[in-house]
Amino acid sequence: MNGTTMLLTLLIKGMIIGLAASIPLGPIGVICVQRTINKGKISGFLSGLGAATADTLFAAIAGFSLSFIISFLEERQTIIELIGGVIVVLLGLKIFATNPISQLKRNKRKKSNLLEDFMSVLLLTGSNPLAVFFFIALFxxxxxxxxxxxxxxxxxxxxxxxxxxxxxxxxxxxxxxxxRRHFRLKQLWWINKISGAVIFTLGGLAILNVIHKVFF
Known part of the structure; x- marks a missing residue:
């Protein structure tokens, strides 16, 4: 195998791993879908790029065996998971309470804060330290x-x-x-409620999982 073929093979394998890490639709997927519907494709896509960036950072930690970072995450795994669960719960409540009609009107008057969309999902994805060990296994x-x-x-x-x-x-x-163009305002209202409820539930389950590990 020559150098070019090897690099292309590594790139494709890396892409497959990136896809495998991203496809499961957890709370991040629901958030990206909800933002795409309410705020547009760019907002949803940049939110997804936040998740892809966090996954790549975890992959770098796993791939280069940065043992001191892995140890740091292992030692604080419980508190990081708890914080992540709380953030997801609060985000679910915020989405549930948001009126999509007023949000659409605001988006027409001013541009969405795309950097905030990117950073919020980057930090939220980063609150799952178990991803490091997922990438270690995949690599x-x-x-x-x-x-x-x-x-x-x-x-x-x-x-x-x-x-x-x-x-x-x-x-x-x-x-x-x-x-998205086929959705009516009433359907958008329900999508917000369902998305918020799903995200809240997933965050609640994450918190319960942490409590179960600590006390049982």
């Missing part, structure tokens, strides 16, 4: 990152992880945006 299975390879070769695999995640969020938000 070990796929044989993507090796300490025998140069750092630049490993960076190609990490670029693939980001591109795979970005591709998924582009497909998802583009699909949702395509059907």
């Amino acid at each position: 070990a299975t796929a044989g993507v990152i090796s300490h025998d390879q140069s750092i630049w070769v490993n960076l190609i695999a990490l670029a693939g992880v980001f591109l795979g995640g970005a591709l998924w969020w582009y497909i998802l938000t583009s699909t949702v945006n395509y059907f």
